[in-house]
Amino acid sequence: MGSPMRSKMNNPTDFEIELERIDQDLAELKGRALTIPTDGETATRFVYRLYQRASLTGDFAELAVVETAINSAIRQTGHAADLYFLKAHLDFKFHRLARVRHDLEMGPGLRDSFQGRALAADLDFQEGRYEEARKGYEGVIRDDPTWDDLARLAYLKAKMGDEAGAEQLYLEAEDELTAKQMRHYAWVELQRGVLDLTHGRYEDAWAHYQQADRAYSGYWLVAEHKAELLGAQGKFDEAAALYQQVMARVPRPEFQQALGELYGLMGERERAEPWHEQALAAYLESAGRGEVHYYHHLADFYSDVREDGREAVKWARKDLELRKNFSTQAALAWALYRDGQFAAARDAMNQALSSGVRDAHLFYQAALIHQSVGEADESRQYLQIAAEINPRYQNFHVHR
Amino acid sequence: MADHNDPNAVNSIFSDIDVSAADLYDLFGFPSDDPAGGEKVVIALTFASVPAAGVFDTDMLYRIQISAEPRVARPAKDDHSLKALLRYFETLKDKYLGPLQASEIRVTVDQSNRATVKFINFPGGSFSTVVETNRVLTIDSPDGQAIKAFIGGRDDAFFNDLTGFFRSINYAPQFYHVPHTMAGARELPIPKTLLELEGNDLFNFDPNDPEWGYHGVKRALPPGPLAWNGDKFRKDAQGNFRFVYDGRDCQAGKNVNAIILEIPLAFITRSPEQDRVVNTWGESWVLKAANKVETIPDHPFWLEHPLVLLDAFTLDAELKRYKLVDTDGQPFADAALSEREDNRQLGANNFWLAPHFIKRLAHLGWGFGPSISALGLATSFDHDDSPVSVHKTYSLVTEAFPRVRKTLFQELNMPDDSWNKKGLQIPLRRPVEIFIPNVCAIDLDTTGTWPFGRRLEDQVATRFLSMFLDMEAEFNGRKYHIELLNDQSLWDQAPIEPKTPPNPLKNDKEFLAHFPYLADPW
Numbered sequence: 025m026g027s028p029m030r031s032k033m034n035n036p037t038d039f040e041i042e043l044e045r046i047d048q049d050l051a052e053l054k055g056r057a058l059t060i061p062t063d064g065e066t067a068t069r070f071v072y073r074l075y076q077r078a079s080l081t082g083d084f085a086e087l088a089v090v091e092t093a094i095n096s097a098i099r100q101t102g103h104a105a106d107l108y109f110l111k112a113h114l115d116f117k118f119h120r121l122a123r124v125r126h127d128l129e130m131g132p133g134l135r136d137s138f139q140g141r142a143l144a145a146d147l148d149f150q151e152g153r154y155e156e157a158r159k160g161y162e163g164v165i166r167d168d169p170t171w172d173d174l175a176r177l178a179y180l181k182a183k184m185g186d187e188a189g190a191e192q193l194y195l196e197a198e199d200e201l202t203a204k205q206m207r208h209y210a211w212v213e214l215q216r217g218v219l220d221l222t223h224g225r226y227e228d229a230w231a232h233y234q235q236a237d238r239a240y241s242g243y244w245l246v247a248e249h250k251a252e253l254l255g256a257q258g259k260f261d262e263a264a265a266l267y268q269q270v271m272a273r274v275p276r277p278e279f280q281q282a283l284g285e286l287y288g289l290m291g292e293r294e295r296a297e298p299w300h301e302q303a304l305a306a307y308l309e310s311a312g313r314g315e316v317h318y319y320h321h322l323a324d325f326y327s328d329v330r331e332d333g334r335e336a337v338k339w340a341r342k343d344l345e346l347r348k349n350f351s352t353q354a355a356l357a358w359a360l361y362r363d364g365q366f367a368a369a370r371d372a373m374n375q376a377l378s379s380g381v382r383d384a385h386l387f388y389q390a391a392l393i394h395q396s397v398g399e400a401d402e403s404r405q406y407l408q409i410a411a412e413i414n415p416r417y418q419n420f421h422v423h424r
Numbered sequence: 425m426a427d428h429n430d431p432n433a434v435n436s437i438f439s440d441i442d443v444s445a446a447d448l449y450d451l452f453g454f455p456s457d458d459p460a461g462g463e464k465v466v467i468a469l470t471f472a473s474v475p476a477a478g479v480f481d482t483d484m485l486y487r488i489q490i491s492a493e494p495r496v497a498r499p500a501k502d503d504h505s506l507k508a509l510l511r512y513f514e515t516l517k518d519k520y521l522g523p524l525q526a527s528e529i530r531v532t533v534d535q536s537n538r539a540t541v542k543f544i545n546f547p548g549g550s551f552s553t554v555v556e557t558n559r560v561l562t563i564d565s566p567d568g569q570a571i572k573a574f575i576g577g578r579d580d581a582f583f584n585d586l587t588g589f590f591r592s593i594n595y596a597p598q599f600y601h602v603p604h605t606m607a608g609a610r611e612l613p614i615p616k617t618l619l620e621l622e623g624n625d626l627f628n629f630d631p632n633d634p635e636w637g638y639h640g641v642k643r644a645l646p647p648g649p650l651a652w653n654g655d656k657f658r659k660d661a662q663g664n665f666r667f668v669y670d671g672r673d674c675q676a677g678k679n680v681n682a683i684i685l686e687i688p689l690a691f692i693t694r695s696p697e698q699d700r701v702v703n704t705w706g707e708s709w710v711l712k713a714a715n716k717v718e719t720i721p722d723h724p725f726w727l728e729h730p731l732v733l734l735d736a737f738t739l740d741a742e743l744k745r746y747k748l749v750d751t752d753g754q755p756f757a758d759a760a761l762s763e764r765e766d767n768r769q770l771g772a773n774n775f776w777l778a779p780h781f782i783k784r785l786a787h788l789g790w791g792f793g794p795s796i797s798a799l800g801l802a803t804s805f806d807h808d809d810s811p812v813s814v815h816k817t818y819s820l821v822t823e824a825f826p827r828v829r830k831t832l833f834q835e836l837n838m839p840d841d842s843w844n845k846k847g848l849q850i851p852l853r854r855p856v857e858i859f860i861p862n863v864c865a866i867d868l869d870t871t872g873t874w875p876f877g878r879r880l881e882d883q884v885a886t887r888f889l890s891m892f893l894d895m896e897a898e899f900n901g902r903k904y905h906i907e908l909l910n911d912q913s914l915w916d917q918a919p920i921e922p923k924t925p926p927n928p929l930k931n932d933k934e935f936l937a938h939f940p941y942l943a944d945p946w
Contacts, residue, residue, distance in 0.1 A: 063601075063644075064601050064644045064645075065601035065642070068601075068603075101644065102644075102647070104603060105603040105605040105606050106603040106604050106605055109603075109604075109605045131603075131605060132606070132647065132648070133605070133606050133608065133609070134605050137605040137606065137607060137608075138607065139604075139605050140605065198712075198713065198714055199712065199714075199747075200747075201712065201713035201714075202483070202710040202711060202712055202713055202747055203483035203710060203711040203712070203713055203715075203716035204444075204483065204710065205713055206713055206716060206717075208713070209713035209714065209716075209717075235717060238717045239713065239716070239717045
């Protein structure tokens, strides 16, 4: 298999071309962006380009640098709404939800802007206010129907089991996108692929991932999705090779964990362990720096890789303190199950499922938890639902 | 859940597209002065020269629609009621959504900068050809008509004080860095005006910073309040008002890309003797992302057979692959008269926004009307003798209509009879007919000067303002007319500084006397 992150004929990929363009912009702006007297528009453009670059490369360390630049720009230019909006996005990315709310209030008029309303709906979703989130998305779509807001609502619908509604919205989002927005289009194609993957339609998912690749070549995010799908299909060697390529560009711990789990499935524990060690070390380093965005992965890692219930519960509770949603509630349930606290696990899982979420993997976990407390009927019922949603729910998958 | 999965986490928060080849600038249309080969009409669609003058964006499709019809005689006794106006809009709706099928010309350009030009639904049928860009060409239609074409870079033929116009409507992005997240802070809630308002420091000319608002010179948007609380026009020590315009040409030295055609009338209609008015409007479309993936280079068939007949079914499928971005018919139809400033897709079908048009016109009238009165001129807008411009918006068209009745229905006088080159009984045009539908309606029996079309040399920005003048009034013994505000003697007598017509009187480069008429690019 050739590398999907390199073009044929050694021509630069779309990813490389965009990165180079951003770097050129940054080089041009660097000298004057944050010098005093600061021009607000230049400073905003500069930090926005920094943010774009960090997002594109998927590098959290770069994002930390962006944060410093944003804070500096805000200090020098005053309370610029766009800068606070960038800051809000950055905080959202790092799961600092209380700060997101604060950022939205700081930018003049930001909270009521279309962009601010969409982000506020994201907050509602993350904090388990699903109905408010839905209304928020629908409201902003009514007033300003943009592709990204359509995709936001699609994601909510997908999680809540309205697969047809989600697909329709993703299609509408794609219809909004033009030839000038190919990376955005590729991203929506990935979401459509995930929708298929989580319902066990691997060939359809692959078609979407291929389409994403054709639309925007050389993107590690596409390769990473493909690697997961190959793993789900049992093509472990190909999946592992692809993960290695992804990590050569984006050495993130969640990918290291995924590769370790792949090797585990292949029965190669010795090859798995170094990746698990690296992933865990990176998660813990991040948490040690006071960052919170890997709490969820830590809970997941201790539950499924180390099967260390006590540690898993510790991180799951920390995450739940920040975000009370079906995902964090289910993570805690699974951690409690690993810790042998079966009744508590059942209660937490019931709370997660009461949200209306329709996720095969969660129903599978719910089945095991209910079985552990002797509720065989519920267990059977949940297994059946899991299979209805995705007949291949036990195959390899990663946490998204 | 959504840990790293929100759309903007991996994508752009703000638009990356600063200048777009989809941005249509102007549509010119007039009868050709060249008598050779019979009557012909010149149509020129201009747009942003992106990526460069003479180089085209291969993701774009440009569309020029054309519909010829007889000139309609106006009844002797006209009904100027709101009911009659709405009936007029209904008629247009039936016409443009009903049996009318406009002919059209579509242009796309490939990677080698060769243009595919498709002529669709003309009386002689449909055909397509592939031509070189940046060259004057003659395209021969299957029925033997010779169509002149130029698709390439030219000098921007528009000449106006755009900054002055934006100052008149208090359009913040021309003067300030307006954050992307402050979409509401564009046209600020300050009275629109032709004369500066006392204390309107957000927009008034600053002698210490005379280039502010020009050439991209902007300031940081102040924290607020973004409003004005004064009650009079600004006057200097000599008692002169300060004009928001200074007459300079903001488009000087700028290029455009253009599609310029000189088309025999006999190609456009089977009845050239009856169909004396050619309506035309332009559109820009951008390829949808999904279709970009599937795009393959132009099929060799097109290249090997440059003149091929088209299949209508295929053509509809072609347009579905694109997304409409911008339309252009009448100058200022979107920038000034569209209440929804973000909606630039209002072409010939803008009648559905007709009620907004009336409300917007009244909103503008409350700004420009008192300015005109303050200068001692008569206005067509009923502003109750307000001594100063007023910021007023309407939610009900029934309230707005009485204010703009005269502005809408008055005939726009021409400065002389030269426009009516054959001396025929051609009614003068009225704003209501000019702007709805949003098309350039070229009268073949006139010179095609605005509003009977649009010639390159027309100062349309100033002529647009003239509709707020009362065309029944007189200046120096002559009825007001659409060129009055271009008359230097008027400004010499007016209590105003600077003493200049609002916009430049001519283009920065001489137009050509022959096709393609627009001057060479800079």
